[in-house]
Amino acid sequence: MGRWKILTVGTRSRVAADREARPTKIGRDASPRVRHGLSKDRLWPLARDRRTRKSASLPRFGEGGWSLVEMTISLFLLISIAVFGLQTMISGWMMQNSAIMQSMTDAYAGIETAYAQRWTFANIPTSNRWPVYPASSSTVVTIGKTPKGPVSATLVRTSRQYSDPLTGSQSYMLESYVLYNDHLRQYCKVSKVYRDE
Amino acid sequence: MKKTGQQSGFTLIELALVLGVSVMIASALVGMFNAHLQMMNQAAQYRFLAKDAPFIGLLVTRTIGNAEDYRIFAKRGDAVAGTPAVLTGSAVRLWMRQPNSTSTNINATYRQAILSFEPIGGHPGIYFFLANNNGTFPPAPSWELAGDQMTAATFDATSGVLLATLNGSYGDQYTFAAEKK
Numbered sequence: 001m002g003r004w005k006i007l008t009v010g011t012r013s014r015v016a017a018d019r020e021a022r023p024t025k026i027g028r029d030a031s032p033r034v035r036h037g038l039s040k041d042r043l044w045p046l047a048r049d050r051r052t053r054k055s056a057s058l059p060r061f062g063e064g065g066w067s068l069v070e071m072t073i074s075l076f077l078l079i080s081i082a083v084f085g086l087q088t089m090i091s092g093w094m095m096q097n098s099a100i101m102q103s104m105t106d107a108y109a110g111i112e113t114a115y116a117q118r119w120t121f122a123n124i125p126t127s128n129r130w131p132v133y134p135a136s137s138s139t140v141v142t143i144g145k146t147p148k149g150p151v152s153a154t155l156v157r158t159s160r161q162y163s164d165p166l167t168g169s170q171s172y173m174l175e176s177y178v179l180y181n182d183h184l185r186q187y188c189k190v191s192k193v194y195r196d197e
Numbered sequence: 198m199k200k201t202g203q204q205s206g207f208t209l210i211e212l213a214l215v216l217g218v219s220v221m222i223a224s225a226l227v228g229m230f231n232a233h234l235q236m237m238n239q240a241a242q243y244r245f246l247a248k249d250a251p252f253i254g255l256l257v258t259r260t261i262g263n264a265e266d267y268r269i270f271a272k273r274g275d276a277v278a279g280t281p282a283v284l285t286g287s288a289v290r291l292w293m294r295q296p297n298s299t300s301t302n303i304n305a306t307y308r309q310a311i312l313s314f315e316p317i318g319g320h321p322g323i324y325f326f327l328a329n330n331n332g333t334f335p336p337a338p339s340w341e342l343a344g345d346q347m348t349a350a351t352f353d354a355t356s357g358v359l360l361a362t363l364n365g366s367y368g369d370q371y372t373f374a375a376e377k378k
Contacts, residue, residue: 067207068215075222082229089236096240096247103251107373110258114358114374147242147367 098182104144104151105178109189112155112176116193119174124195130159130174143178154179171196245346245365253323253342254373257361260312260325262377264291267359269352273313273326277334285353288313309334314350317341323350 116130124130131137136158142150160173171194178189207215261267268282268290276290292307309328317324317338324338349364352375361375 068211068218071215072218075218079222079225082226086229086232089233093236093240096243100243100246103246103254104371107251107254107371111358111360111372111374114376115356118357144246144372145368145370146246147239147365147369 100146101151101180101182101187105153105180105187105189108141108143108153108155109176109178109191112157112178112191113193116174116176116191116195119195121195121197124159124172124174125161125170130157130172130176132161133158143180169197242367243369245367246369246371249346250363250365250369250371253347253363254361254371254375256342257312257323258373258375260310261289261291261359261375264293264310264377265307266292267376269354269359273311273315276311276313284355285351287315287349287351289352289359310339312352314347321347321349323347 119127119129125132128137136156138154138156140152141155143153144151156177156179158175160175162171162173163169164171174193174195176191178191180187180189268276269284269286270276270280270288270290271283271286273288275286276288282290289312291310291312293310295306295308308330309332311326311328311334312323313326314323315321323342325340325342326334327339328334346366347363348366349362351362351364353360353362358374359376360372362370362372364370
């Protein structure tokens with residue numbers, strides 16, 4: 001019957017110790033190396049131990065550079081995601097501003113329509129509110145207020161006059177144009193109302 | 198000093214580079230985060246103009262557009278009492294023709310309603326009060342046009358056209374013609 005003995009080594013890493021914790025047969029059946037405590041398992045763990053002991057606790061030469069590359073890539077990805085999110089926010093913000101401008105100019109064009117429908121017919125040519133084309137009037141009006149302040153637009157009014165040759169009755173096409181800018185382009189909302197006697 | 202193949206740790210240049218790049222990217226991220234917060238805050242401030250005001254305007258215009266006639270009052274109590282109408286106020290009384298009505302009773306021929314901005318239950322909004330066939334207005338609103346951020350609503354007929362102005366919480370204002378077109 002052979003004896004079982006756990007071989008221990010003076011200075012070992014945990015890996016080496018685990019490897020050496022395996023029972024090694026000592027006795028007549030064992031090889032001469034084993035009898036002298038020089039098994040294969042014991043030889044290479046010691047040799048390996050010298051390499052791994054430092055490499056396990058401290059980075060090898062050049063690892064710092066790789067960390068820099070990894071960190072840079074990670075931060076680049078992070079900032080890319082942040083820029084993408086910011087662009088999405090800006091797009092949403094611009095869409096919201098555009099929607100506000102649309103509703104405000106629509107509302108003001110509706111006000112112009114209401115005035116054109118309500119204006120006393122006899123006063124249309126004399127009031128000069130809608131000058132007969134090619135004449136026109138242009139004024140800057142406040143169409144609403146945002147938390148940043150009043151919103152202005154340019155209002156252009158003109159009209160087309162028609163006299164019926166048979167009856168002599170007058171008719172007008174009252175036109176109001178609401179012009180506004182959104183920093184890039186100029187837009188126009190049109191209100192046209194036909195009035196006749 | 199001899200440089201061996203087992204040199205450990207970072208060099209000063211590596212650390213400086215990492216710190217520099219990290220500081221730059223962190224600054225950019227903080228800036229973007231601040232911009233993100235500002236945009237979210239502004240989007241919340243503009244929500245009334247972007248969503249609530251056009252929706253309320255559409256409903257008010259449709260409601261008043263169905264009326265044959267209207268009168269403006271300073272407040273709902275005046276509209277109910279029938280005090281002399283004014284040109285600017287927060288309540289408007291509507292007369293809406295009943296379809297297929299053959300009654301000679303004006304209250305049956307014209308259904309009356311009041312559209313009023315006021316706080317009810319601590320909640321400011323535009324409320325609709327529909328009178329019964331006897332011309333009596335209910336104490337509780339029939340339905341509500343509530344805007345979370347609406348602080349005031351004014352009806353004005355000074356210029357001959359009924360204009361409604363909605364005010365938001367951040368000084369924002371939305372004006373529209375609230376009558377049949």
